[in-house]
Amino acid sequence: MRIFKHIAMLGLVLACGQAAALEFKQVLVNESAVTFGYKQMGVPLDGKFGKFAAQLAFDPAKLANAQARIDIDVASIDTGSAEANDEVVGKLWFNAKAYPTAGFVATGLKALGGERYEATGKLSIKGRTQEVKAPVTFKAAGNRGTFDGSFTIKRLDYAIGEGEWTDVGTVANEIQIKFHLVVSAAPGKK
């Protein structure tokens, strides 16, 4: 008889799991990426941030409660060349000693239909904060999901590249930031 009780309970749990939309709360940082693209003398280049932390809570059924926060260790930047990596952590660029972390805090998430959303939030780099908007695509597969999005910032809005580097003819002002976050649903939320 106990076996039937177990099966019944399992059924109940499964039913609940299907009825309530999954809430994605855990970011799998090792599978996620924060990358960027920029142009130098008209040459397209890519880079990435090797270290960042992300906290997130996302339930497709309760967008108003969505939360997201990404903290990037700016010294973990990889611009594609060692010489540039040494340069950009310096005072004129990110000033990583004084401002070790760049952060994004979401302030809102709007459904655009289907898998598409628009995230708004505050991006803080080098002590300067700007409002940003990013189109985001969310794809779910089982209890895992991925967020993909990109947005463009102007580096001079954040004083990234001061002095001689304010010349946007050499390193373009526009920096395209891309994020790919892999999340999993919080288990045990019954």
Next chain:
Amino acid sequence: MSATITRYTNTAIALHWLVALLIFAAFPLGMYMHDLPLSPTKLQLYSYHKWLGMTVLLLAVLRVVWRVTHTPPALPDHLPRWQKIASAATHQFLYVLIVLVPLSGWLMSSAKGFKTVWFGVLPLPDLLGKDKALGDALAGVHASLNYLLLALVLLHIAAALKHRFIDRDEVMGRILPGGLRK
């Protein structure tokens, strides 16, 4: 047989001096920019160097095409055999190097992950995928080929000047624009 050709064609003369001019700009630029601390100027100079190099490559290919489709003017009969051989060998090497030097730069740039966008307008395909070790190795190849080119260009100039001012023969006149010929 046709009459002995006494000078290069105007096309060949123009290509020769244009390539010479570009190499005389690109070579010292490459030497100078290499040790500069990172700055917008350095990034600009690297781009200019790459644009010059790709222009040399294009013109060098045209020169090789010209050379294989034309017979160059003959050297004077009074030259000793060893000088004729040395001259032929130096010229062959120079043709090879004016192609290989910019090509090795392009390969290095590709391996280092920096695409070449000719004059900031025309993106050239990357010949290799990004590979740091290969990029560093190709930097060595590019430098070595350049030193070889420098040695051969110095030999080439020295020989030309010797013919012009010591032997006082017509060898250098073959490549000079009309007004400068004797």
